Amino acid sequence: MTGDSTLFSAAADARLRAQAPLAARLRPATIDDVVGQEHLVGPGRPLRRLTERDRLSSVIFWGPPGTGKTTLALAIAGTTARAFEQLSAVSAGVKDVREVIERARQRLGEREQGTILFLDEIHRFSKAQQDALLPAVEDGTLVLIGATTENPYFEVNPPLRSRSTLFRLEPLDSHAVRTLLERGMEMEGVTASPDAIELLSDRVGGDGRQALTALEVAIAIAGDDGGGGNQVDVGVEHVEAALSTSALRYGRDDHYDVISAFIKSMRGSDPDASIYWLARMLEAGEDARFIARRMVILASEDIGLADPMALVVADAAARAVEFVGLPEAQLSLAEAVIYLA
Missing domain, CATH: 1.20.272.10 (Zinc Finger, Delta Prime; domain 3)
Structure with a gap:
């Protein structure tokens, strides 16, 4: 039964990965594959150096939606030798945090392996919930990576914030968005007109996730318009429909x-x-x-x-x-x- 369960679990995971949104399927495995945020992950920049040397201490990523906070945390996990745990402050509570801390202590004692806890939407944790993290962060049991769209100076408790390095993520520039779109088209095996790519990169406001989501919708619309042919070519009209906007010329x-x-x-x-x-x-x-x-x-x-x-x-x-x-x-x-x- 154990072997059958493992087999079915692996098959389910593979199917979920295949059906995942394009933005999820394109998430980089290591920090070398991250698009944008050159001020943090470019050659010689602070976050890259700390990650490559496996010297990362607790950090908080903050910035607008779609700038790569979760992506960056997962890329760091793929680059370091530490175990990786992930919680969302929307659904997790103190009990979940304590269970993660206990597992982290076991790893440290049994295998001398550190643990990274990625806590998404950290600003949604109450003061008491954030305080539950303090002892483990302070003694090094956990390396906390918090992600928030809100200003941490207002939304994260001062004791936790003072034990973390703050990294501000900026909206992706047009070059980074185009790079993401090119990777998405390559993965999906489609092409797009230059005007369609320009329109899409201009309209998403530096939000990489929105760009890939809109591309995925545009690809589906273009496929329907193409009558089910093998080659899908995304045009401006497909991007307009995906974004539900009219493409005024506005460079x-x-x-x-x-x-x-x-x-x-x-x-x-x-x-x-x-x-x-x-x-x-x-x-x-x-x-x-x-x-x-x-x-x-x-x-x-x-x-x-x-x-x-x-x-x-x-x-x-x-x-x-x-x-x-x-x-x-x-x-x-x-x-x-x-x-x-």
Whole structure:
């Protein structure tokens, strides 16, 4: 029965891997395969040197979604000789943490093998739950790798934070996103037009997971359009459908030209033109937080004390973007734009 169970378990694992999302199947096995975050894993950079020498102490990765926090933790696990345990703060509790600590102590005593605990969404742990990690982190029983999208200075307990090195992960640049897309297309055995790749890399805002997820959907749509042929070629229309956005031509030069036109329209007291440029930016996928920041700057620099309420209105719109998000915050931005113009 044991042999049969092992066989069935291996078959189930293989099937799960085959059915896993593209982003999961492309996760690197070692730190050498990580895409992006060159300031951390590039040649001679601190995280790479600590990992290669197996001298990594507890760390906290923080940054926007899709920047590679989980990927980096798994790559570190594949590079070091330590055992790897993974928990999610969404579902785990103190009992789970204590069980991991106990297993780590056994490994250390029986095999002199250290343990890395990767704790995803660490900011979701309460103060008491985070405190349960302190003794094991402090005495070296565990090397903690925490991952969070929130600022650890506010969301992670000071005692735990002081025992960890903070590493900030940045949104992936367009070159890194294209590299991921190329790997994804190679794995799936498909091709894509340059315009489709450019559109996809421009629209995901540095989120590698979103890029690969959208690529996977675009591949499925292109396969259906191709009538079941062997060769799948992803086009702009397939990426548009996957992203549910309209592909306005909006390159890097357009980014600066359009935001300039937007600011000049408000500066020139033209609400109609201001709303047009706002709508064009939002439709093209411009970052709403960037738009809101420019409105706050205009309220301070161009309007100033002529109308002190302008800054209050612009700040309220920026807060709405953070708390409500798009598409609902489009109304808040539009109302603020009309006021500022």
